[in-house]
Amino acid sequence: MSNDLRITRREFLKIAGAGIALSATGGWLAGCAPAPTPVPTAAPPTAVPKPTGKLSVYSALNETTNNEFVKAFKAAYPGIEVDLLPMAAAGELQTRIRTEKASPKCDVFIGGSSEFHDPLGKEGLLEAYKSPNAANVDATFKDPNGFWTGWYIGIFGFVYNTDRFAKEMSGVKKPTTWDDLLDPAWKGKLAYPDPIKTGGGYIFMATQIFRFNRDEDKAMEYMKKLHANIAQYTGTATQVIQLVSQGQFIGGLNWAHDILTTRAQGLPIDLIVPEMTGFEIGAVSIVKGGPNLAAAKAFVDWVLTPEAGALNVKLSNRLSVRKEVPPAPGTPTLESVKLVQYDRQWASDNKDRILKKWQATVGM
Amino acid sequence: MRRISREPSVVITLLILVGLMLAFIIYPQVQVVLVPGLNGYIEFLAGQTWVKPFFNSLQVMCLSTTTAVILGFIYAYAMVYSKMPFKPFFRIIGVLPLLSPPFVVAASYILLFGPRGMISYYVFGQSPNILGLGGLWGVQTIAFFPFAYQLIADVLARSDARMEQAARNLGAGPWQVFRTITLPMARPGLLAAILTTAIYIVEDFGNPALIAGQFTVLPTQAYGLISGFGDVTGAAVVSTILLLLALVLYVAKTRIEGQRSYVTISGRAGTIPRPPVPAIVSVFCFIACLFLAILILMVYGVLFVSAIVEVFPVKWTPTFKHFEFLTSNITPLQNTLIYSGTAAIICALFAMLLGFLVQRRDWRGKRIVDFIAIMPAAIPGIFFGIGYATAFNQRWLDWIDRGALITISMIFWNIPVGYQAAIAGLQQIDRSLDDAATSLGAGSLRAFRDILFPLLDSALLTGFVTAFVRAVTTLSVVIFLFTPGTTVATIKIFQLVNDFMWGGATAFTVSVVGMAVLVLVLVWTISGRRAGLQRTQ
Numbered sequence: 001m002s003n004d005l006r007i008t009r010r011e012f013l014k015i016a017g018a019g020i021a022l023s024a025t026g027g028w029l030a031g032c033a034p035a036p037t038p039v040p041t042a043a044p045p046t047a048v049p050k051p052t053g054k055l056s057v058y059s060a061l062n063e064t065t066n067n068e069f070v071k072a073f074k075a076a077y078p079g080i081e082v083d084l085l086p087m088a089a090a091g092e093l094q095t096r097i098r099t100e101k102a103s104p105k106c107d108v109f110i111g112g113s114s115e116f117h118d119p120l121g122k123e124g125l126l127e128a129y130k131s132p133n134a135a136n137v138d139a140t141f142k143d144p145n146g147f148w149t150g151w152y153i154g155i156f157g158f159v160y161n162t163d164r165f166a167k168e169m170s171g172v173k174k175p176t177t178w179d180d181l182l183d184p185a186w187k188g189k190l191a192y193p194d195p196i197k198t199g200g201g202y203i204f205m206a207t208q209i210f211r212f213n214r215d216e217d218k219a220m221e222y223m224k225k226l227h228a229n230i231a232q233y234t235g236t237a238t239q240v241i242q243l244v245s246q247g248q249f250i251g252g253l254n255w256a257h258d259i260l261t262t263r264a265q266g267l268p269i270d271l272i273v274p275e276m277t278g279f280e281i282g283a284v285s286i287v288k289g290g291p292n293l294a295a296a297k298a299f300v301d302w303v304l305t306p307e308a309g310a311l312n313v314k315l316s317n318r319l320s321v322r323k324e325v326p327p328a329p330g331t332p333t334l335e336s337v338k339l340v341q342y343d344r345q346w347a348s349d350n351k352d353r354i355l356k357k358w359q360a361t362v363g364m
Numbered sequence: 365m366r367r368i369s370r371e372p373s374v375v376i377t378l379l380i381l382v383g384l385m386l387a388f389i390i391y392p393q394v395q396v397v398l399v400p401g402l403n404g405y406i407e408f409l410a411g412q413t414w415v416k417p418f419f420n421s422l423q424v425m426c427l428s429t430t431t432a433v434i435l436g437f438i439y440a441y442a443m444v445y446s447k448m449p450f451k452p453f454f455r456i457i458g459v460l461p462l463l464s465p466p467f468v469v470a471a472s473y474i475l476l477f478g479p480r481g482m483i484s485y486y487v488f489g490q491s492p493n494i495l496g497l498g499g500l501w502g503v504q505t506i507a508f509f510p511f512a513y514q515l516i517a518d519v520l521a522r523s524d525a526r527m528e529q530a531a532r533n534l535g536a537g538p539w540q541v542f543r544t545i546t547l548p549m550a551r552p553g554l555l556a557a558i559l560t561t562a563i564y565i566v567e568d569f570g571n572p573a574l575i576a577g578q579f580t581v582l583p584t585q586a587y588g589l590i591s592g593f594g595d596v597t598g599a600a601v602v603s604t605i606l607l608l609l610a611l612v613l614y615v616a617k618t619r620i621e622g623q624r625s626y627v628t629i630s631g632r633a634g635t636i637p638r639p640p641v642p643a644i645v646s647v648f649c650f651i652a653c654l655f656l657a658i659l660i661l662m663v664y665g666v667l668f669v670s671a672i673v674e675v676f677p678v679k680w681t682p683t684f685k686h687f688e689f690l691t692s693n694i695t696p697l698q699n700t701l702i703y704s705g706t707a708a709i710i711c712a713l714f715a716m717l718l719g720f721l722v723q724r725r726d727w728r729g730k731r732i733v734d735f736i737a738i739m740p741a742a743i744p745g746i747f748f749g750i751g752y753a754t755a756f757n758q759r760w761l762d763w764i765d766r767g768a769l770i771t772i773s774m775i776f777w778n779i780p781v782g783y784q785a786a787i788a789g790l791q792q793i794d795r796s797l798d799d800a801a802t803s804l805g806a807g808s809l810r811a812f813r814d815i816l817f818p819l820l821d822s823a824l825l826t827g828f829v830t831a832f833v834r835a836v837t838t839l840s841v842v843i844f845l846f847t848p849g850t851t852v853a854t855i856k857i858f859q860l861v862n863d864f865m866w867g868g869a870t871a872f873t874v875s876v877v878g879m880a881v882l883v884l885v886l887v888w889t890i891s892g893r894r895a896g897l898q899r900t901q
Contacts, residue, residue: 062863083848087855088862091591096844098596099753103762105847116594194578196413197588231479232495233578235588238862242471246677248478262864265675351593352411359413 051294052079058097060090060111062261065315072311073302080295090116091199097287101125107290108299113199113280114148115348120285121147127286129297133304141281141321150281151304152318155337156204157256157273159241164250178208178222178274181251186229191240191252194233196355201237204253205358206347207278210340216354220361227362245269255280257317260331275338282318368725374808378727381718385736388776392751393743397607399600408601414585418605421566421581424497428504429562435505436512436557437550439656442649443513444520445546445641449650455888456881457657460664462510462833463880465854466570466840467861468873472666473503473575475677482677483662495577503575504565506660511564511781512557514826515788519553520546521822522792525638532639541639552791556784559617563610563741563780569840582606583744587840590746603747610742614735664877670870686871693856697875700836700853703767705883707774708832712782712824714775719786720812724798741780745840748777753844766850770842774835781834782827789823790816825891829884836880 059066063086070082087093090112097106097120109117109126120126121143128146141150158175165174172185181190195201205223212218231249234240240252241259245267259271284303286296302308309320317328327333368374400408408414439458442448464470477484477499479491494502523546531541569583576584586602589595670676674683690697715737721727722734740748752773756764793816801811817824839854846855853876860869 063859063865064863085846085848086859087843088859089591091594092843094594095590095596095750096753099750099844100757102754103757103759105757119594194580194588196580197584197592199592202592231493234495235573235576235580235584236467236591238864239471239574241864242866243474243478246475246478247480248474258864265864266679267675268678352413356411356413359416 051298053292054081055292055295056106057084057108058093058106059086104287104289106287107292107296110284114283117148117283117285127288129286131301131304133301137321148283148285150283150321152282154280154318155256156278157271159244159254159259160251161244161247162270163268164247182225188231189250190230191232191243191249192230193237193240198237203278207340211276224361260317273332273337276340278342368727392755395754396600396747396751400597404597408598417580417582417585425566427501428565431505432509432561433512435509439513440517442653446646446649448646454653458513460660461507463877465837465857470571470574472663475666496579500576503571508561511561515557516553518826519550523549525636528639552788556788560784667870668874671874686867689868690871696851696853696856703771704835707771707835708828711775711778711831712827715779715782716786723790737783738780740777749841749844766847770845777841778831778834781830785823785826789820
């Protein structure tokens with residue numbers, strides 16, 4: 001009973017909040033046009049005092065990036081104390097934000113593909129915020145409603161074990177297109193993150209569909225031929241890199257930045273980015289009703305600075321959405337790789353259907 | 365059986381126990397079951413993506429339970445009956461597989477037995493693909509035989525040596541004694557073992573996540589839906605299917621249990637040594653246990669070596685850097701110890717008292733409470749956690765300390781292990797013992813405290829040990845509850861694995877396992893006077 005009441009109140013607040021936000025943006029967009037009614041909130045002073053207090057950040061970034069980000073942000077905003085909850089698994093963080101909606105504990109959700117932020121925005125769990133620092137970020141990298149902003153890009157690539165490739169695959173050319181992986185020489189030597197259980201595995205499959213101009217039959221034919229070469233579908237995405245670096249399999253499909261980060265430890269693997277590949281947009285968003293909105297906005301502004309972008313590029317091997325931030329040495333640039341026209345909305349709307357079709361095609 | 369209505373103190377105790385279970389098992393779970401809504405259920409079930417994982421789950425459950433229980437029985441028999449040497453060592457080995465934080469121990473199997481495994485390929489020149497049903501069957505057998513072993517050993521240790529002695533005196537051979545006395549008397553333990561093992565195997569996600577590959581089972585499907593696609597609705601439906609599966613197992617168990625009596629501790633008990641088992645059996649037991657021990661030690665050995673070299677398996681330079689990293693991140697380890705220890709003690713006591721009220725007293729709704737006490741075993745950890753996060757993350761409950769909430773979740777998630785041990789133990793103690801106490805004027809609770817409790821020490825210990833070990837290694841229950849200050853070791857390990865920091869992850873794993881083993885050895889030493897295997901010597 002009380003539950004019902006609370007929801008009604010929340011709904012009301014949401015509508016009210018949206019109303020205010022709408023009128024505020026409306027007024028801003030209209031520019032010099034006379035506003036019919038003055039916005040009833042107090043206008044913020046021009047010199048905004050720097051926000052203070054505790055800031056709770058849920059982060060899907062890696063450990064070193066988290067640590068450096070907290071340090072650098074603290075230098076820029078000494079008044080804010082960051083409480084960072086790390087979990088390099090965006091799906092878990094997304095679920096957590098959902099389960100906490102009755103009493104949000106998180107201010108900023110950072111990292112992870114925009115696919116994990118977008119539904120939260122649609123469910124009304126995110127605070128719309130268009131950071132001034134995102135003004136010159138390409139529109140394809142941000143949510144039109146401002147619920148999330150993209151700030152890095154991850155590219156899907158191919159990892160192979162250099163030792164085993166040199167020894168056992170002489171005469172086979174390194175794959176430069178996805179079709180090269182259909183070479184029978186790869187039979188029983190490839191690992192692929194199970195598209196049913198991993199986001200990356202599904203992005204790869206959707207990429208094939210976009211690569212064939214949404215001709216699903218052609219894409220499925222490709223997946224079927226590829227299936228003949230796959231030794232193993234893995235339960236987690238990270239496991240592919242683990243297995244290939246151990247030499248259990250020779251090649252695998254995975255995220256370019258993760259491949260590079262693992263290679264940096266001295267493991268005998270290398271990265272190839274075949275043309276027409278898929279990508280993710282790494283996003284940052286503000287949770288609605290979080291404990292410290294002012295600090296959250298400050299954090300998002302800071303994340304969208306070129307400095308933070310460069311720090312992330314250096315520590316995680318991903319690409320910044322800002323053109324002025326150069327990629328890490330040895331990383332493929334956005335210009336050097338050929339990306340497919342990846343339609344995120346279509347990919348997520350058709351997920352169940354595509355996966356079922358794929359299961360029927362390969363018989364598993 | 366005694367009715368309880370005449371004893372207010374018993375009624376109140378019962379109401380408190382049931383109230384707590386409703387609040388901390390049923391209420392959070394209802395939150396999860398309701399998530400998808402009717403349409404969500406219809407849509408997901410009609411999509412039929414769950415059909416294959418469902419049958420895969422059944423298949424691996426049947427195969428692995430069979431082998432795990434057989435292995436557990438051999439191990440228990442060896443520990444209780446045989447005269448094999450080094451029993452304290454084997455006792456630790458028998459718990460070790462339970463101490464396997466997800467993602468790390470399973471990875472060790474692949475390093476040893478994968479297509480380029482250190483044993484399979486570099487020793488035997490074979491390239492087996494262990495990722496799939498075969499590998500999962502093998503790994504689950506070893507990972508879950510300890511449940512069967514603990515429950516069966518507990519029952520065997522308390523079985524009455526006089527019957528076996530009598531049978532031998534009447535001319536029965538060792539095999540005949542085993543077949544007609546030992547085995548039938550172990551029946552409650554066996555049933556409990558089969559049920560518990562089956563449910564835990566079907567619920568486990570850590571091993572299938574790494575070993576099963578494309579052989580998707582229900583828990584990996586549920587986890588994948590959340591982790592890969594943020595689809596809580598679909599995952600909640602999968603979780604409900606798992607719960608129903610548990611219900612079926614439970615009903616099957618009560619059906620076949622029958623009305624036999626398993627009483628072996630009676631008021632007239634005296635201590636008689638067990639009849640000796642033939643030397644050849646002891647030798648066989650020793651060899652079997654040794655083989656298993658070597659395998660288990662290899663799996664943990666890989667982790668240990670990984671933790672002390674630069675980059676396993678390419679840079680073998682010894683280093684302390686992974687442990688230095690650990691010492692600068694010591695809080696998760698401390699949290700693990702505090703939460704798991706507290707939870708395990710409360711859990712074992714709670715389950716024991718509940719077991720007494722269910723097994724010894726008569727009241728309405730007993731069957732339902734009995735099922736509720738076993739239910740958490742069938743709830744995938746991730747859903748137990750989501751249920752808690754949804755149910756208790758409310759503004760009016762924000763004063764609750766997160767560490768306390770994590771501890772509570774560990775208590776109630778592990779009730780089934782303590783409860784199973786309690787029931788199996790109680791079934792073997794003659795009612796006339798506590799009836800005598802109550803006829804002499806003692807209240808029910810006093811009879812429990814003074815008569816049964818001391819006799820149930822090994823069951824209590826089993827409950828504590830298993831609950832502790834499971835609390836130490838759970839990732840999925842706490843993943844939606846922890847805060848930066850209440851991070852536990854498994855969360856840290858999970859984070860490090862995802863960051864490809866294998867050295868750091870193994871350093872944490874080795875430390876958690878070592879710490880837990882220390883606690884167990886300490887507990888065993890303190891309670892050593894009568895516990896489990898010592899009783900037989």
